[in-house]
Amino acid sequence: MMNSTHIAVKIFEFEELAAATSNFHEDCLLGESDYGRVYKGQIDSNQVVAIQKVDHDRKRNFLGELCMLSWLRHPNIVSLAGYCADGDHRLLVYENVQLGSLKEHLHDSAPDKNQLDWNTRMKIASEAAKGLEYLHDKQQPTVIHRGINCSNILLGEGYQAKLSGFGFAKLGPPDGKTHVSATFEGNYGHQAPEHATTCEVSVQTGLLSVKSDVYSFGVVLLEIFTGRKDIGNSKDGEESNLIAWARPLIKDDKFSEMADPALQGHYPATGLKQAVLIANTCVQKQPHGRPTMAEVVTSLTYIAQGKYDSVTLS
Template identity: 60%
Template sequence: MSWFSCIGKSHKKSKEKPEKRKEESSLSEKLKLKPLLDMKKEILKDGADHISAQTFAFRELAVATKNFRNDCLLGEGGFGRVYKGRLESTNQIVAIKQLDRNGLQGNREFLVEVLMLSLLHHPNLVNLIGYCADGDQRLLVYEYMPLGSLEDHLHDLPPDKKRLDWNARMKIAAGAAKGLEYLHDKANPPVIYRDLKCSNILLGEGYHPKLSDFGLAKLGPVGDKTHVSTRVMGTYGYCAPEYAMTGQLTLKSDVYSFGVVLLEIITGRKAIDNSKGVGEHNLVAWARPLFKDRRKFQQMADPMLQGQYPTRGLYQALAVASMCVQEQPTMRPLVADVVTALTYLAAQKYDPDSQPVQSFHLAPATPPRTRNRTAGLRKAKVED
């Protein structure tokens, strides 16, 4: 089911103001896509009155990025390149994402992103400032997140880069979970993010996390429906197994992806790492047998932490991760329960000067796959 069939057309006469209808129609015409009616009503009952994002001329954004110079380049993803820029009109520093016209994502994903981030607002979702749809140019303008992505702080770090400590990791995990909770529980109908991964969690000052990149987001099932069916999209290593096999997407698909991210935060390992030994390429497959033996939990902690973490906090965080990556979606927790557990963990500040430093090792290679295990999430305990 596509975004458009989820929203559908309204057969009732619109009561919206003419200028609002004109604004939405203008966006749809620019993108050469059919108009979307009653967006506020369908996507978020208490959302914005209209598409709040500004429109920019391509020239403005070219000036802001010094004509997209390489020294302004922040990174590159499935959508295209992201540049740091300064808006001439407001002197504001922004991040400008330019659609790669030959890339994997196109007009539909661009429109979804504009609509989602114009109508959904939360402290843990990145703020969309505006967009450009001049001719065949497609650009998105976001608030600038000075600390980059979570991936930048976990993987392939240069020797001089500061490693994330335990407190920062739990703060990031709890904040990302709150952003996901907003999409699942506050949006109506719920929104399935579908592309949760470390590179899509951006960090502001003080390691404040925000979810970004909503081009693959889908409206979730409503009423008696249990799932939405769609082509499989996302990133290998983060996709829930049932979604990858059947294309059936649920809120629990996002919970699985979050569990993979939480494992990355705890272990410092990548979701997929072909440089590892046999049996350790896939993070979840490597971790599952270790979840069974709490004597091995400390071997799962990121060596970069150098033992500076609370033993109890580590065990509880691993308990949350293990339940999120259960193979059966019905065995995974609701994201609200994940938020409860991680908010508690984030509030338990670890002080290496007053608390013991743990011994740390590298974990062993992966034994054969083992059966699933269930546990109560609110207490975040793992069976011995």
């Protein structure tokens, strides 16, 4: 079972949160996640928090996120300070995540905004991996996140990575089973192939396991180091898939061609190669070919420390 110590959270009135954000003024907007806009607010006189207005079409996930975050406690999991379920309003109040989402820094940043450097990207990658390892290995039953993507990795002070977006999370299989059945809800660019295939043949209900999260995380790693979106548009307007783009370059050892141009060449060539190879193991088509998140954490930590000879995933 999950941790037995229940963490109480505060219940807010809608008017309190509206006042805390100057009626959700644009100047208070931190960014957007998969569930809605996130605003900076001040409550209890001096406590700065992030307040998420849950979009109408995501309200069915509100209770799931609330339940999960009231239990989970880890430095790389966003902490829940409270919530509001006032009338038709659904809001979640998080600890301050003042730097917004990883998606905004990688894909939506203004040209004049400081770009993430190599060390910061490694920090974000390794910390997000630690959060996912906690869900997979430290919880009983395990927690399958089901929504790992750049929108659901929030950044706190010092670019500390924090997983969010637990509205789709599901408890893992009991009794030694390898998977659970679940409808796919996340971004299709991050969807593991075994889940996509089984969804097609069983009315959108597919096989889900912790290795599905590992696959999604591998896509995120590729985004972090290449700067490319999971699914984007090429110059001729055709849709392109990040993994399909990356695989031939990996096969031909063209790692320098994969580096995000925003890095301007300031990265260790060996570190980039090993980080991309880790991502490649995560996005293997067969679940049994993917590593555990514990293995990913170990390898990313070695790369961040420059201990390239210690990395075993490739």
